[in-house]
Amino acid sequence: MEFRIADTFTASLARLTGQEQKAVKTTAFDLQVDAAAPGMQFHKLDRARDANFWSVRVNADIRMIVHRTERSLLLCYVDHHDDAYTWAERRKIERHPTTGAAQLVEIRERVEEAVSYTSDGESQAQRMAPPAPLFANLDDAALLGYGVPPDWLADVRAATEDTLLAITDHLPQEAAEALLDLATGATLNVPVMAPDEVDPFLHPDAQRRFRVLTNVEELERALEFPWEKWAVFLHPAQRELIERGYSGPARVAGSAGTGKTVVALHRAAFLTGRDPAARVLLATFSKSLANALKIKLAHLAGEGATTERIAVRTMTGIGYELYGRLFGQPNMASPAQIRSLLRQAADALGEQRFSDQFLFAEWTDVADAWQLNSWDDYRNVARLGRKTRLGPKQREALWGVFEQVRTGLAARKLTTWPEMFGRLTAHFAGGKVPFDHAVVDEAQDVSVAELRFLSALTGGRPDGLFFAGDLGQRIFQQPFSWKALGVDVRGRSFTLRVCYRTSHQIRSALDGLLPRSVADVDGIADSRDGTVSVFNGPPPDIQIAEDEADETGIVGTWITDRLAEGVAPQEIGVFVRSERQMKRARTAVKACGAAFVELSDTVETTPGSVSIGIMHLAKGLEFRAVAVMACDDEVLPLQERIETVADESDLEEVYATERHLLYVACTRARDHLLVTGVEPGSEFLGDIALNV
Template identity: 55%
Template structure:
């Protein structure tokens, strides 16, 4: 008898308290050892439409829901007693008659009328415009087409009547593969080709993404320690083709926040490692915290026991450059700080008698133009395009400035200082002429923040040939870099650039609000369009609330009341994020937090002194 667990179980398991989770783990281990379930007091769920649903007692209140047949035992759900029974009574587990994949299906007659939740418009200062009635999204698809992507027969009428708003409510009731295929159709107008049926319905690709066969106790421990993390490593149909495709040259995947660019990058790195057992892959991102997050997700997707993880190096841009520099020179780079650069620029400007240019401008010009592009002569400085720079400089002004920058470069070399841009530039020159490269494939996440020297380095680090360099990024999220031409540095992704259109992480309401703040089409320096038309989110959520205040005190008080309201609702402090525009405002946020604590103490309240905190990972944000 096969022993399996479903992602519906891991999702419900994660909602339990730590004490209950420990008890559930023990019960699941017992069930794996004795699949008859005799030690767990199995009871058939009589009110369920599926006669194979049973409940297993974990403790006085917690119940496991299992689906038991002669061939398999599937751990499907866990919850408190009433919630667990209610879940099973509304579902059946069966092979879809067309696709052949095992599905966990919500019984249509057990579901109240499917209607969209109340909608709220994100209100901007300008008057809202009346929108025309939205058309049915899937009116052009007949029953055969809907069945081919896994829509259960009793949900066909609901799907056919769904528009953009009602579909998000409906999607929560459909099997995952059906809702994803329909979302892809809504975004692209194309219906994904279904995978062919398999002899074992549990081995169909659609089933394998949601139901995991557990071979032994080690796999079970791993499954419970690293559950699905649906928004972390889960691969959706609109992303799969980019993971599996072979590219003849550098390739890029784009898309707005939440469309799964990072997920594509991780899966692509794993796929390249699995296809070639000797291949070495670099998976890099902008900062070390982002690289650490990639490493954690990589472990979920490809456990260490598979031999894949040891061949995938995860690193930050600067982290891998520092490693390569040490291999090349035998020492770590001695990076000049901003303080050192300011002092050298000040001295050079004084020596050259340069007037009319502020110290701030000189540092910015050095960082974003001279050093960023590795300029070493007046001719190079005279012809470089200063894209994104606010102030224009004519030939005479550049000629006046160049002796300052030349002196700074000479001084840094004399003092054995270098810069990160110089590190990347030097490594790129060293690597360009070598036929043997340390990695077989380079996968870059957050590629929109690559500086010119960094891009030149990764282009030189990547081997020539198919699938050498793959970049994931969104120019709409560019924070740290001015725009520049990738093609001019030898990374031409034209014809190999693709935009993801289905958003899995951001609610429809937040996405619509954000889209109004960006142009519909953004064009990069190589003429590639990043188009936001046609992007669709997979779930609904509360609308963002915009409030303005006459004074900072009124603003702080409103924030305090909002956060204390969340805390009183049972939301824990570490799930709340307070974001401010500049580092200087963080001080004010902490001060307001202390005021909030004192006011609560003075009221004689016995509530815990949690207050609000500054966080980058909160589930609620102000």
Template identity: 55%
Template structure:
């Protein structure tokens, strides 16, 4: 674009076209060829997802024999990406059938079924907690709570596929503040070994073990299901997911491309990609042009995060220097005295947006937990947008975009969520909970392009002070 007039024209595009609009400053990452795994990062609104979409279409168009996987963390987001692929490449072009858009869990389940003839039976959270409690009672590991054991299993043993005492004795346990000596690890392994045996006896898998089994199957095969994989929301990949995606694609140029933002990590603990054979150093780029979120919204939301974030491999994402290309109304933070007052304020915000030309389908309303959903729905109903606006949990906001967003019920016990704090196994996990809860609010706020309101009941979330 030559000037701001052209940007204003782009902002007036129909919403479905704006959702795939590629700013010229991002085009280099779409067209560049890489001789190994590559990653693009950047603050919210810098177009990482759009780069991923355009790159998937470009690779499919360049090689008619190559099947492309565009993968992300959830099924709803995969559906959203699939609709955008169709906007970019009409189905008559023959490109759409060669691009599989899916969440990575579903891809793993389908490949597991192709190999074994059955879908994996995944152990639910309650069943897993019961197995750990039973194993702990049998092993008599006094001094370690069931809460700690479940956390250690989830974040260390299962996440890294630890299959024996020797491996457990050497795993670094990144992010864990409670040090464990050799004798302690030996005692704990007696619990985790029982859990592994119990899962096997019942024919149950964890999500991570499905990824590892499919990865082991395809690592030795020359016929890979995809010629290239492009991953959106890559900051929320875990170790098992990363190994799985690497194993199901050939190791040639342009085979693996990741798009993500460390500041939007809300699920996984940080870990070393390089230790798992994925080295993106020298093939990473940070986008600095924010053209999907107004200067006012981005400036406020940036108060939630540090100016620079570093991953365990030393790759640093600098948020300083990011430039927003357009202005909008100042975002509003309102801490109210009652639910009724909050509902009234949010409804007025929505009504004003509608009167200024924002369509109900271009509105998002988000809350932290299901218990607060009624407040969001009441505001939507009062404004008359409940049948078309998106009303959802903050976790489901990732990757989406709206012209107007209301983040509702940011109360003292909701952000950070009190139940998560109570479940923290040690100080390291508590720190990570605070960090991911803060980043979750950042994600929700930056779904707004033009208008944003954030509300809560007195005294409000401690994070609102940073806004």
């Protein structure tokens, strides 16, 4: 007998208390071992429309809903007795007559009241001139082809812009996505049609919601982290990108919450599963993100995979580790040391015309980043992104400064990060390498030297390099041409367009912070057009307070309200721009009496505690509710960054990355988002408010 689990089961399990979850897991394990054991208490559901729905007793109050046939047992839902029975009475599992996919379908007549209202609660009868139906030009065959259940054809055909979101909440995911795509003018993928003889549970759309579990270990992982449904269920578009072969470097892009990190994690696991001898580097750009990847990889593949053949590292961490192994531990130059050497060299050469800020930016973004080791190299470099024009005499003077800085670094036996990666690149080029594949998450923040290193590390092999990132979330690195470095992802660049983490209301509002399309230097564009969220929620709440005390009260009350609604403390995050505003976050959480934990590179979320931290630490995390505080004028964008600008392009970069940072922090929210600041508030908040 095949033993399956539905995504609705893991979602309902997550809503129970810890003790209730423990009892459910014990019963689930017993069912998998022997569903016919004398102690199992099955009860036929007399009022269920699906004759194969049964309840299984967990304890005096908790019931599991299972779909039971001679060949399979499917865990569908778990809740308190009456709620579990009500859920089962409103649903059925059936094979779609056109696509052939197994679907969990909500009974149409039981939700009639819900879909007769617009998204703002106003009934259609109350509207003087209801909008025109969105899908009037599509016949039944077309709608069925997109996975719409037959019982819902009439509702879909009558859907308008006001009612569509209310209807899609009740449809299978593939149908909801297709309708949202159609409504936004996006190009749809060709639906998969399975022949009658194919098992409906093997259809790609069915596999995103039903999963066969072959042993107790798989079931244990599926139930241990019910919030992490991505570890068990995959969208067909994600699975295709994970399991395909690539003739060269490949890249997956997408807005926040579309599952780029999920694809990267599964890709690393897939590569090791396909080749038992493969060594995989799974890299990202910060310690906090690397720690989050390690935890998620353990959820996905078990602890052994993280230590045996998948090395999870930061980019600087793997560079430092390999350099120490090959050449001895490097002594890294600090920014303060480099600034000092630059000023000393400029003064010694009488070059006071160049400011400290300009010298440091030109060294960091051009001379050192590209490892320019001769006057000819610097004279001919394109200086991408730098708008301050330099004549030949100015370049010559600057090169004299940079030569002295290199001499000073060598005399002190100091190494810069680009220099370290440059030496590693030269060592591995054409030689024996420690990894067969490299999978890089948050690839938009990879540097020039790091990309060269990655290219050498995998030797240009097929499936060697796989990147996941979003140009709209670039925080640290100046843009540059990947193609110029031999890493050409043209023709192997793909965009994910289904957002799982963030509600439609939050995602669409935050899109106002970014351009609709962002292109890299090589002309490859990341477009937000056609991205859809698969669930709805309340719109983000943007409030400008009179002063910090007023803001504290607003945030404290908001957290209290979320806790009263059943959101657990660890499902709430509070973020501020920098350490300077952390006191405001602490005060706000204390005001509502909640415990909190301060995030760092090593400190993770803690059960029973609200998480607070700076925006940079929000990457890789997700919460049901997020408050982003202290979005004041001169905090976003950060005034001290603006004051150090030495080049017009640097000012554009400051504004762009500050927007990206706010976008990153806000898109950690799943259901609830609060954004606050003190009058007059950040100029960025108006861009969000326009889309609310």
